[in-house]
Amino acid sequence: MFENYQSKNKVSKDDYKSLEQSLRNQLQQLQWQAAKQKKPVIVVIAGDDRSGRHETINTLSKWMDPRFLTVNAYGPSRSDDDAKPFFWRFWRDLPGAGEIAIYLRDWTSTSIVQNLNDDISDKKLKKRIQFIRSFEKGLIDDGALIIKIWLHIAKPVLKERVKEFRNTPYFDKKDELALRNYDHAIETIKGTLSQCNQKQAKWKVIDGSHERTRDVAVAQHLIKNIGQWLDLNQNNESGCKNAKLNKGSFSRLKMPEEDHAITGNTYKNKLEKLQSKFRQQMFDLQKRNLPVVIAFEGWDAAGKGGAIRRLVAPLDAGFYRIRPIAKPTEEEYAHHYLWRFWKQIPRNGHMTIFDRSWYGRVLVERIEGFASINEWSRAFNEINSFEAQLHQHGCLVIKFWLNISNEEQLRRFQEREVTPHKKFKITEEDYRNRDRWEDYTLAIEDMIENTSTQNCPWHIISSNHKNNARLQVLETCVKSIKRHLKSY
Amino acid sequence: MFENYQSKNKVSKDDYKSLEQSLRNQLQQLQWQAAKQKKPVIVVIAGDDRSGRHETINTLSKWMDPRFLTVNAYGPSRSDDDAKPFFWRFWRDLPGAGEIAIYLRDWTSTSIVQNLNDDISDKKLKKRIQFIRSFEKGLIDDGALIIKIWLHIAKPVLKERVKEFRNTPYFDKKDELALRNYDHAIETIKGTLSQCNQKQAKWKVIDGSHERTRDVAVAQHLIKNIGQWLDLNQNNESGCKNAKLNKGSFSRLKMPEEDHAITGNTYKNKLEKLQSKFRQQMFDLQKRNLPVVIAFEGWDAAGKGGAIRRLVAPLDAGFYRIRPIAKPTEEEYAHHYLWRFWKQIPRNGHMTIFDRSWYGRVLVERIEGFASINEWSRAFNEINSFEAQLHQHGCLVIKFWLNISNEEQLRRFQEREVTPHKKFKITEEDYRNRDRWEDYTLAIEDMIENTSTQNCPWHIISSNHKNNARLQVLETCVKSIKRHLKSY
Numbered sequence: 010m011f012e013n014y015q016s017k018n019k020v021s022k023d024d025y026k027s028l029e030q031s032l033r034n035q036l037q038q039l040q041w042q043a044a045k046q047k048k049p050v051i052v053v054i055a056g057d058d059r060s061g062r063h064e065t066i067n068t069l070s071k072w073m074d075p076r077f078l079t080v081n082a083y084g085p086s087r088s089d090d091d092a093k094p095f096f097w098r099f100w101r102d103l104p105g106a107g108e109i110a111i112y113l114r115d116w117t118s119t120s121i122v123q124n125l126n127d128d129i130s131d132k133k134l135k136k137r138i139q140f141i142r143s144f145e146k147g148l149i150d151d152g153a154l155i156i157k158i159w160l161h162i163a164k165p166v167l168k169e170r171v172k173e174f175r176n177t178p179y180f181d182k183k184d185e186l187a188l189r190n191y192d193h194a195i196e197t198i199k200g201t202l203s204q205c206n207q208k209q210a211k212w213k214v215i216d217g218s219h220e221r222t223r224d225v226a227v228a229q230h231l232i233k234n235i236g237q238w239l240d241l242n243q244n245n246e247s248g249c250k251n252a253k254l255n256k257g258s259f260s261r262l263k264m265p266e267e268d269h270a271i272t273g274n275t276y277k278n279k280l281e282k283l284q285s286k287f288r289q290q291m292f293d294l295q296k297r298n299l300p301v302v303i304a305f306e307g308w309d310a311a312g313k314g315g316a317i318r319r320l321v322a323p324l325d326a327g328f329y330r331i332r333p334i335a336k337p338t339e340e341e342y343a344h345h346y347l348w349r350f351w352k353q354i355p356r357n358g359h360m361t362i363f364d365r366s367w368y369g370r371v372l373v374e375r376i377e378g379f380a381s382i383n384e385w386s387r388a389f390n391e392i393n394s395f396e397a398q399l400h401q402h403g404c405l406v407i408k409f410w411l412n413i414s415n416e417e418q419l420r421r422f423q424e425r426e427v428t429p430h431k432k433f434k435i436t437e438e439d440y441r442n443r444d445r446w447e448d449y450t451l452a453i454e455d456m457i458e459n460t461s462t463q464n465c466p467w468h469i470i471s472s473n474h475k476n477n478a479r480l481q482v483l484e485t486c487v488k489s490i491k492r493h494l495k496s497y
Numbered sequence: 498m499f500e501n502y503q504s505k506n507k508v509s510k511d512d513y514k515s516l517e518q519s520l521r522n523q524l525q526q527l528q529w530q531a532a533k534q535k536k537p538v539i540v541v542i543a544g545d546d547r548s549g550r551h552e553t554i555n556t557l558s559k560w561m562d563p564r565f566l567t568v569n570a571y572g573p574s575r576s577d578d579d580a581k582p583f584f585w586r587f588w589r590d591l592p593g594a595g596e597i598a599i600y601l602r603d604w605t606s607t608s609i610v611q612n613l614n615d616d617i618s619d620k621k622l623k624k625r626i627q628f629i630r631s632f633e634k635g636l637i638d639d640g641a642l643i644i645k646i647w648l649h650i651a652k653p654v655l656k657e658r659v660k661e662f663r664n665t666p667y668f669d670k671k672d673e674l675a676l677r678n679y680d681h682a683i684e685t686i687k688g689t690l691s692q693c694n695q696k697q698a699k700w701k702v703i704d705g706s707h708e709r710t711r712d713v714a715v716a717q718h719l720i721k722n723i724g725q726w727l728d729l730n731q732n733n734e735s736g737c738k739n740a741k742l743n744k745g746s747f748s749r750l751k752m753p754e755e756d757h758a759i760t761g762n763t764y765k766n767k768l769e770k771l772q773s774k775f776r777q778q779m780f781d782l783q784k785r786n787l788p789v790v791i792a793f794e795g796w797d798a799a800g801k802g803g804a805i806r807r808l809v810a811p812l813d814a815g816f817y818r819i820r821p822i823a824k825p826t827e828e829e830y831a832h833h834y835l836w837r838f839w840k841q842i843p844r845n846g847h848m849t850i851f852d853r854s855w856y857g858r859v860l861v862e863r864i865e866g867f868a869s870i871n872e873w874s875r876a877f878n879e880i881n882s883f884e885a886q887l888h889q890h891g892c893l894v895i896k897f898w899l900n901i902s903n904e905e906q907l908r909r910f911q912e913r914e915v916t917p918h919k920k921f922k923i924t925e926e927d928y929r930n931r932d933r934w935e936d937y938t939l940a941i942e943d944m945i946e947n948t949s950t951q952n953c954p955w956h957i958i959s960s961n962h963k964n965n966a967r968l969q970v971l972e973t974c975v976k977s978i979k980r981h982l983k984s985y
Contacts, residue, residue: 041921066814075809075819076802076852082815113815314564321563326554327570327601331563339827364564433529 015163016216016226025221032228033072039235040074040109047343048152049104050235052111054227055118056160059167059184060217065160066113068224069231079104082113092298092356094402095120095137096144100351103148106343116141117157121201125194136401138204143394145210150387151345154238155210158227159202160217164191261457261469262450264414270474283483284323290490291324291360298357299497300404303486304366307411308449309439310421311472312479313364316411319479320486321362329360334369346370346380346388347395354399367392368408371456376448389459396465405493406465407486410453411472415446499687503651504704504714513709520716521560527723528562528597535831536640537592538723540599542715543606544648547655547672548705553648554601556712557719567592570601580786580844582890583608583625584632588839591636594831604629605645609689613682624889626692631882633698638875639833642726643698646715647690648705652679749945749957750938752902758962771971772811778978779812779848786845787985788892791974792854795899796937797927798909799960800967801852804899807967808974809850818843822853834858834868834876835883842887855880856896859944864936877947884953893981894953895974898941899960903934 020028043050054069056062066080081102096116104110120141124134145155171188174180187194202212215226271279294301303320305313321329332353341349347367355361370388374380380388396406413421422439425431442449461467468485472478508516531538542557544550554568569590584604592598608629612622633643659676662668675682690700703714759767782789791808793801809817820841829837835855843849858876862868868876884894901909910931913923930937949955956973960966 063813063815067812070814071806071810074802075806076821079818080814111814314562318559318563322559324555325551326558326568326599327551330567333564 014161014214014216015166015218016222018222019219020221020225022221025225028225029072032225032232035232036069036073036228039232039239040077042239043109043235044077044107046239047106048154049106049148049344050109050154050238051104051148051156052109052231053115053117053155053157054111054113054160055115055158056217057162057187059170059187060160060162061220061223062113062160062217064220065217065224065227066111069111069228072228073109077109079108079110080113081110083119092358093354094398094404096140096398097351097354099144100348103344103348105340115157116144117201117205121198124197124201125190134201138201140394140398140401141205142207143390145205146207147347147387147391147394148345149209150383150391153345154235156231156234157205157210157212158230159198159212159214160223160227161214162217164188164195166218167191261454262412264412264473265471268471268474268477271476271480276476276480279480280319280483283480283487284319286487287320287483287490288323290487290494291328293494294360294405294490295328295358297494297497298403299493300355300357300399300402301360301407301490302354302399302404303360303362303407303409304368305362305364305409305411306366306368306372307409307470307472308413308418309442310418310425310434311411311413312475313411315475316409316470316472316479316482317362317364320482324360328358329362330355331362331364334363334365347391350395354404357403366408367395368456368460371460372449372452375452376445389456392460393462393465396460396462400464403497405489407489408460408465408467409482409485410457410467410469411478412469413472415443417473418443499649499683499702502649502702502704503654503706504710506710507707508709508713510709513713516713517560520713520720523720524557524561524716527720527727528565530727531597531723532565532595534727535594536642537594537636537832538597538642538726539592539636539644540597540719541603541605541643541645542599542601542648543603543646544705545650545675547658547675548648548650549708549711550601550648550705552708553705553712553715554599557599557716560716561597565597567596567598568601569598571607580846581842582886582892584628584886585839585842587632588836591832591836593828603645604632605689605693609686612685612689613678622689626689628882628886628889629693630695631878633693634695635835635875635879635882636833637697638871638879641833642723644719644722645693645698645700646718647686647700647702648711648715649702650705652676652683654706655679749942750900752900752961753959756959756962756965759964759968764964764968767968768807768971771968771975772807774975775808775971775978776811778975778982779816781982782848782893782978783816783846785982785985786891787981788843788845788887788890789848789895789978790842790887790892791848791850791895791897792856793850793852793897793899794854794856794860795897795958795960796901796906797930798906798913798922799899799901800963801899803963804897804958804960804967804970805850805852808970812848816846817848817850819850819852822851822857835879838883842892845891854896855883856944856948859948860937860940863940864933877944880948881950881953884948884950888952891985893977895977896948896953896955897970897973898945898955898957899966900957901960903931905961906931 054062054066070078070080079102081099083098099112099116102110102112120129120134120137123129124131129137149155167184167188171184174184202214206212213230215223215230217223305317307313317331321331330353337346337349350363350367353361353363370380370392371385375385399406422435422443425435457467457469470478470481470485542550542554558566558568567590569587571586587600587604590598590600608617608622608625611617612619617625637643655672655676659672662672690702694700701718703711703718705711793805795801805819809819818841825834825837838851838855841849841851858868858880859873863873887894910923910927913919945955945957958966958969958973
């Protein structure tokens with residue numbers, strides 16, 4: 010059906026004229042209504058360059074209110090784009106609450122073109138398709154509307170055009186090429202689109218060969234879909250079926266038999282040796298252009314700050330950034346919760362250390378009820394997909410849980426209260442969190458169970474002795490980097 | 498003094514040891530106090546690569562709390578940087594309220610290097626220095642603290658080093674070159690730094706040759722300056738002395754004798770002709786890689802939206818963005834008011850249309866008291882400098898004031914109230930603004946008087962007839978682009 014698909018009834022000039030005003034009014038009305046929703050609308054207009062993609066988007070910009078419409082068009086990729094994972098730029102440009110964005114050259118069509126140009130193998134395309142599905146699913150689960158339109162041009166039409174143009178100055182060699190590779194391209198397109206079809210993110214194929222007919226069909230498809238979405242005002246929360254939730258075993262967080270604290274010169278010598286090794290590795294990573302992400306999570310007062318300081322002490326300041334994660338800003342809150350982390354991932358050869366991270370979704374947000382059960386339970390899969398993409402791009406992901414015992418935490422809180430320059434670190438909230446130790450334990454166990462993957466495992470650091478913990482963090486980093494440098 | 502400047506008393510190992518803990522405590526205390534201020538701290542550590550710039554910043558990162566310290570290091574410029582005006586990346590990375598950022602390779606040292614490498618002429622450096630002064634002044638006026646440190650290395654020291662290293666594997670040809678060009682470089686540095694000295698943004702020259710001595714001196718300078726700034730909690734509001742404020746002549750906004758409304762086919766033909774010309778020009782601009790910024794201001798209901806839609810109708814959607822400007826977000830509010838506009842300027846060959854703009858500072862913020870008299874009166878100069886930088890980079894800046902009479906506004910408000918799909922456009926606030934027509938008139942006259950420059954003039958568009966206004970807007974754009982393409 011795809012190969013020879015051509016719409017039979019063409020929209021006449023007169024029909025177009027009488028339709029235009031009504032389509033325009035409907036589109037604008039829907040825009041205004043959508044602006045009031047707290048969720049974004051994502052429109053993908055894909056297809057071959059010869060299928061009128063640009064013209065259709067121009068028509069839409071004319072019909073809709075262009076002030077509340079963003080067109081994300083991507084030309085040839087820039088250095089900045091290549092130094093980050095594939096989905097980075099699409100995440101960066103995601104519309105916020107109440108916004109509508111049209112993507113010209115989206116993730117799927119770009120992947121198809123990359124495969125047709127042999128920039129990515131069939132195997133990599135297959136992997137990419139998984140990421141596409143989880144990218145779109147994550148947005149839909151978060152309440153976004155995704156409309157995907159593929160503008161198709163049938164082979165006989167293309168043949169006709171190439172024939173017509175061959176002896177004119179408008180002739181473009183690329184058209185000839187497109188015609189020659191048509192059958193292979195269509196197979197790839199068909200296969201990819203159908204594999205990317207999923208609930209609420211289905212591809213709509215529209216015949217691109219006749220301008221008026223095409224633009225009307227696209228507008229009608231948008232009107233139908235935005236209208237339905239607004240009507241439903243859907244509450245399509247879907248939990249993660251794979252999440253194995255804890256039955257209360259609490260085994261991972263049990264503190265091991267107490268080691269002796271490492272102190273004095275033994276500590277100093279070990280620390281310096283590890284730091285110097287770590288410094289050397291950072292240069293190796295830079296030379297190899299490989300990025301690193303380190304996420305620190307842990308109980309309050311477990312010593313994240315101190316561990317981070319020992320970790321970065323040997324590094325050149327220009328090559329790492331530390332991102333303390335507080336509660337989201339207004340703008341961040343208006344986006345998918347992973348948006349702010351995507352924006353902050355390091356470019357190649359650089360390192361970002363997150364002091365608290367995206368795991369807030371399944372810890373504080375779960376416990377405090379900021380995320381619903383469906384939201385936090387599907388977050389396990391979303392996070393795994395996020396980290397898998399980083400890893401696939403060549404980024405090393407290291408995750409730490411700094412673990413202390415309940416008694417040690419209390420001791421540290423009390424110590425902070427009597428130390429003048431540490432007093433600012435302790436608030437009533439810390440004690441409130443302490444009261445929920447068991448709830449947190451459950452959430453942490455679930456987190457580790459569901460997000461420890463082969464490539465991005467959790468490292469639980471026994472932190473009752475600060476020095477020991479700091480050495481362990483450095484040691485883990487050194488080991489992980491060593492393995493990463495070998496495998497990449 | 499600069500040439501042979503060397504600190505006489507070197508900090509011994511023992512002194513360093515006893516100083517270190519105290520410097521660290523003081524720095525961290527100041528960091529925490531600064532975090533509570535609603536203003537940013539900007540630290541520039543500049544100087545030759547051989548002067549220990551990197552090492553000093555590493556020491557600071559070790560002594561200070563690295564989680565609340567950002568180091569903005571710039572390597573070789575990327576395509577993205579070159580496609581925007583010089584100051585763009587420094588604006589983009591400005592610290593927000595309560596944040597501290599250290600710049601490695603700042604605006605001044607980069608300008609000096611560009612001049613020494615013949616990338617920019619002496620004349621251009623001179624112009625650049627003006628921009629540096631106004632950039633820093635704007636930040637200081639806004640309450641920021643700027644600390645600028647130049648790490649110096651005396652010629653005899655450099656000579657000694659080069660001699661020592663010449664026969665070792667550590668020898669770098671660049672050192673030899675730096676030695677050969679030393680005298681010329683020092684002249685340029687001395688001249689530039691002294692020209693960039695201004696109140697509250699003075700350069701401090703510190704001898705970079707001895708590591709411990711240097712790092713202690715830098716830390717002490719930071720402690721002194723941040724401490725003084727916190728003590729003063731300064732209220733250094735400085736008005737703009739050049740602003741010629743209106744005496745009530747109201748001459749610019751007087752509506753001219755009413756033209757006839759242009760309608761029907763006459764309008765249609767003119768519109769299409771202008772749009773087609775404008776479309777062609779946009780391709781020319783893209784080919785020449787020149788960017789365009791268009792700012793729309795005007796009375797409520799003057800027809801900005803309609804004019805913008807006719808303007809972009811002929812353009813390809815990938816090459817322009819429309820930015821509707823609403824009240825600032827939390828994050829924007831935590832920065833200098835020009836920050837959000839700097840972030841949104843177009844890259845080369847692209848166009849950004851602002852639906853309301855940075856002129857809000859001298860219009861609504863002035864009238865409603867969101868900006869103090871000192872803030873809005875110095876904004877005239879700040880805005881002129883902003884636009885001059887865009888122009889200098891090759892960007893065409895077009896500014897429109899859509900002017901309607903008081904009676905016409907009332908007529909349109911009333912019309913909106915009875916038209917179902919326009920009703921959402923009218924609120925009580927519109928009527929409140931209407932009551933302040935005279936105050937606004939005064940502010941608009943002042944704005945036009947003080948920010949109409951040769952390169953970035955205001956265009957006042959009589960908009961009582963919508964069609965006439967739309968044609969005038971397009972005509973002005975076409976004329977301005979034509980001139981721009983010629984002069985660049």
